[in-house]
Amino acid sequence: MAYMHIGKDFTPPDVPGKVTGRIKYAEDYTREGMVYARLLTSPIPHARVIDIDASEALAMDGVIGILTADDVYPDGEPQSTSLKILTNEPTLVGEPILALAAVDEKTAETAIAAISVTFERLPFVLDPLDSLQPDGADAYNGGNTFVFRQGFAGEKWTADQVASFRAGNEPTAEPQQTVAYGDLEASFGESSYVYEGTFTNAGYPHHSMEPRSALAYWEDGKLFLHGGSQSLTAFADGLAGIIGVPKEDFVFVNAATGGGFGQRARAGSVPVYGVPAKLSQKINRPVMMRVTREEEFTIGGARQGLTGWIKVGFKPDGVMAACDLWIVSDNGGKGGGADAYSAADCISVLYQADAVRFRGTAIGTNTAHRGAQRGPGQNQIAPIISPILDVAADELGVSRLEIRKINSAMTGDVGGPQRTPFTSAYMPEALEQAAAAFDWEGRQSRRRQTNGSKVVGLGIGQGYHNAGRSGMDGIVMMGADGRLKIHNGVGNLGTYSYASTSRAAAEVLQMPWESCDIITGRTDLHLPITSPQDGSNSIFTNTRTCYGAAQDMLTKMKEIAATDLGGDPADYDISNERVHQIADESVGYSYAEVAQRAMDLGGKFTGSAELPEELAEWTQIAVSRLAGTGFMGIFHDPRHEGNPPGFTVTACEIELDKETGKIDILEMVSIGEAGTIMHPKGMDNQLVGGAVWGIGLSAYERHLYDPQNGLPASTGYWQSKVPTYLDTPLKIETGWVDLPDPENPVGARGIGEPSMGSVSAALTAAITDALDGHIFGASPITADMIINHVAGTTEEAVPLAQNNFRG
Amino acid sequence: MNPKLTRRRFIKGVIASGAAATSTAAWYSATGQERPSGFVERLVRINVNGQVRNVDVEPQETLASTLRYKLGLTGTKLGCNRGECGACTVLVNDTPTYTCSVLTHSFKNDRIETVEGLESANGDLHPVQQAFVEELAPQYGYCTPGQVMSAVGLLRENPSPTRDEARHALAGNICRCGSYDSYLDGVMRAVELTG
Known part of the structure; x- marks a missing residue:
């Protein structure tokens, strides 16, 4: 289909501001009379605050006031594992206890040092399996796990059960959650190759480059908060509730965000924004809260660590017959996630196994806050399952590409434990395209070639994430100037x-892009509700709403023209920013004229009547403030059917040095399958960015904690190593399938998360290939692990340990 | 609220100090309060983006703090404030420099360039900025000013770098979005634009 805008490159309006430094992040703002807040955070991993003596600090010149958990929660802290604004019951090092405001940060820091906090030290634990021991410490006050609607609980295994799991055996304890489909026993019975083993995925921080600094002030009873988020209106909607301010009295300002990756999608992950909001209210001054890199590490989120056991069976022809997965998740000191379940869902979707069983238990540790991180679960399991496929392929005499083709998802298939049909799925095409672009077959002769201590490995891998939601709202406006104003509540996360x-x-109204304005960046510009911008959903979800709102405006244009100029609305079409009769294009209105007529007519044409009944409360507030100010197109999106998947395939060639453990990625090709491509350069960015994340997952990033004191040892970029220019390929080749999805009006789906999973899968497979099929069962596989393996020394000090060195 | 601090008095204090609203000296001047002991600022003259700026700085004040909070040049970002990420990179005498890790008073006789100083007088983007726009190099954009400054520094030293030379020159700038490929495309495009 020939589109005017879809599939074409363009320059998003915020890009010039990013290269000139003019675009403002939260910490770049100032406000008259602004004072500065600093946090006093917990220095120990698990404690209870007994007493706070701030008298000396409060007497210092330049100190304005403090905020404690007692101020924030006068009726007591909510009992949950969620991060709180402030707490008297810290369960991780770095959790905010109080905040102090002063005229400058230096004074605030000096005063913080003068505050005496008396803590009651409580037992702490860093590894979920240690906590499961009969005498293991509990991460929380009241247990080591949290049961929805029931509260804290203690989960314990016998010492033999823990020891058996650490020794590599299937856990025998009762799981908290079991999900299954198919006849597992029969399917394993049909298998001619069965792999069984344990694995670990290390947790690691999101490490967003912009720390979660925020500025807050109150004016005329309204709270204005400058912060960073992935999602604009969805985030603000949740944050209003956390702070306790009515939605209509809350303005969230967020033109740009310096990193989120899942951790700033929802307000529950960033309750610390409540600190400047509450402190500002208390001391009646604008408050800037600057957050340090170390603080960002502790409260800025981390991926769940997974400790698992997996059993996979393959039929003689390479078809995946069954997968049995048992995972203990590390929920950290606060937060948690459903990564383990998503891992099982991913295997079901990608490999279409006849039978899948997932069993899982989630346990707290006194480590960093956990939450969704780019492809939570899907991406952890990618580097675990991919080498297993390769070993199975070798055992069964099937090529490594062919075993993926045999098992791949296609349109008409279903996936996941809920057996949900795909809206469309073009994985075979993606595999073919990747193999051709990489010359997979031609490169096979290079496999395991050696050059001194270096050996070549080839890997191919697949990534998946559900990539679309629905049920949100859209608003477009037009004034007498005829410009189209698209009110968009999606966050600017890059x-x-x-x-x-x-x-x-713009596509619906055939509007030149130069005649369009995107209204976004702050919620008092009256923006509709969107889904949180996570889970690779935005492209699918919000093309539906923007398209629908513009369709509503188009329908109204034709109705106005037909009423005024004669005929039926069906007799009218649009072109060149005019609505006109099909039979005689000279009879019609320019967009400016029809917008003026809409404003003359009012009622449904300006959002004053006949609104969709299902609009969200947030959208209703926006519409009530826009009503009567211009020609309005408004839309509430009904729910779609099926699972819109985002798929990627990556192939890579590496050179692994057996003496140093170093990996050089010589070539990498990544192909996306995300329906119709909206924005090629944006798609390319997601593929190459996801690739860097996948390299970090497979080879570098991990949490480390001091086992004696529970102190984080990886609070910086080099300690939990983020890949740099020199850790990534000189050039990553990208491409896409570009076939439309029928459940989206322009055929589009999302891609951000799977782009990481396929790279991690391919890179880990290549490492396995270079080492003659050795499966580490781990992410990351660091240089020391490779050296230990090559040397034949014991790899792990404590088998299956989380938040600790492996090797 | 401190009854001594009025809006008018605060602004007056800021103007009198010759600094931005974040100046501590301004606050104390406006409120009439005594400064805490040990609080010493010295007037320093530095050359930023071709302009001589007089600014009160503390002995341990980093160049990043001065640029951002005294001079309002917030294009220079603080990602780690400890020399790991490169978001605060500016050019000092054409050399990329982490401003979080150097002290302002060390640069009295040097030429400092920030991302705000790259555009021409008529508003045209610097070729590196233009190339980064054309290649859609930024994602979140928080690291972008630092990437821009490192690339500008590279091209002044080596106007025709290879992609690999560019990769090494920018290796001190982390991009958590992983947009390295796009930034390198941008550098090579800038070479074309300046060629």
Whole structure:
């Protein structure tokens, strides 16, 4: 289909501001009379605050006031594992206890040092399996796990059960959750090759480059908060509830965000924004809270660590017959996630196994806050399952590409424990395209070639994430100038999907991009509700809403023209920013004229009547403030059917040095399968960015904690190593399938998360290949692990340990 | 609220100090309060983006703090504030420098360039900035000013770098979005634009 905007490159309006430094992040703002807040955080991993003596600090010149958990929660802290604004019951090092405001940060820091906090030290634990021991410490006050709607609970295994699991055996304890489909026993019975083993995925921090600093002030009873988030209106909607301010009295300002990766998608992960909001209210001053890199590490989120056991069976022809997965998740000191379940879901989707069983238990540790991180679960399991496929392929005499083709998802298939049909799925095409672009077959002769201590490995891997939601709202406006204003509540997290999705509205109205304005960046510009911008959903979800709102405006344009100029609305079409009769294009209105007529008519044409009944409360507030100010197109998106998947395939060639453990990625090709491509350069960015994340997952990033004192040892970029220019390929080749999805009006789906999983799968497979099929069962596989393996020394000091060295 | 601190008095204090609203000296001047002991600022003259700026700085004040909070040049970002990420990179005498890790008073006789100083007088983007826009190099954008400054420093020293030379020159700038490929595309495009 020939589109005007879809599939075309463009420059999103915020890009010039990013290269000139003019775009403002939260910490770049100032406010008259602004004072500075600093946090006093817990220095120990598990404690209870007994007493706070701030008298000396409060007497210092320049100190304005303090905020404690007692101020924030006068009726007591909510009992949950969620991060709180402030707490008297810290369960991780770095959890905020109080905040102090002063005229400058130096004074605030000096005063913080003068505050005496008396803690009651409580037992702490760093490894979920240690906590499961009969005498293991509990991470929380009241247990080591949290049961929804029931509260804290203690989960213990016998010492033999823990020891058996650490020794590599299937856990025998009762899981907290079991999900299954198919006849597992029969399917394993049909298998001619069965792999069984344990694995670990290390947790590691999101490490967003912009720390979660925020500025808050109150004016005329309204709270204005400058912060960073992935999701604009969805985030603000949740944050209003956390702070306790009515939605209509809350303005969230967020033009740009310096990193999220899942951790700033929802307000529950960033309750610390409540600190400047509450402190500002208490001391009646604008408050800037600056957060340090170390603080960002502790409360800025981390991926769940997974400790698992997996059994996979393959039929003689390479078809995956069954997969049995048992995972203990590390929920950290606060937060948690459903990564383990998503791992099982991913295997079911990607490999279409006849039978899958997932068993899982989630246990707290006194380590960093855990939450969703780019492809939570799907991406951890990618580097675990991919080498297993390769070993199975070798055992069964099937090629490594063929075993993936045999098992791949296609349109008409279902996936996941819920057996949900795909809206469309073009994985075979993605595999073919990747294999061709990489010359997979031609490169096979290079496999395991050696050059001194270096050996070549080839890997191919697949990534998946559900990539679309629905049920949100859309608003477009037009004034007498005829410009289209697309009100977009999607956050600006660097994917540019706030702009790409807006182009669906421009497409409907055949509007030159130069005649469009995206209204976004702060909620008092009256923006509709969107789904949180996580789970690779924005492109699918918000092209639907933008498209729908523009369709509503188009329908109204034709109705106005037909009423005024004669005929039926069906007799009218649009072109060149005019609505006109099909039979006689000279009879019609320019967009400026029809917008003026809409404003003259009012009622449904300006959002004053006949609104969709299902609009979200947030959208209703926006519409009530926009009503009567211009020509309005408004839309509430009904739910779609099926699972819109995002798929990627990556192939890579590496050179692994057996003496140093170093990995050089010589070539890498990544192919996306995300329906119709909205914005090629944006798609390319997601593929190469995801690739860097996948390299970090497979080879570098991990939490480390001091086992004696429970102190984090990886609070910086080099300690939990983020890949740099020199750890990544000189050039990553990208491409995409570009076939439309029928459940989206322009055929588009998302891609951000699977782009990481396929790279991790391919890179880990290549490492396995270079080492003659050795499966580490781990992410990351660090240089020391490779050296230990080559040397034949014991790899792990404590088998299956989380938050600790492996090797 | 401190009754001595009025809006008018605060602004007056800021203007009198010759610094931005974040100046501590301004606050004390406006409120009439005594400064805490040990609080010493010295007037320092530095050359930023071709302009001589007089600014009160503390002995241990980093150049990043001065640029951001005294001079309002917030294009220079603080990602780690400890010399790991490169988001605060500026050019000092054409050399990329982490401003979080150097002290302002060390640069009295040097030429400091921040991302705000790259555009021409008529508003045209610097070729590196233009190339980064054309290649959609930034994602979140928080690291972008630092990437821009490192690339500008590279091209002044080596106007025709290879992609691999560019990779090494920018290796001190982390991009958590992983947009390295796009930034390198941008550098090579800038070479074309300046060629």
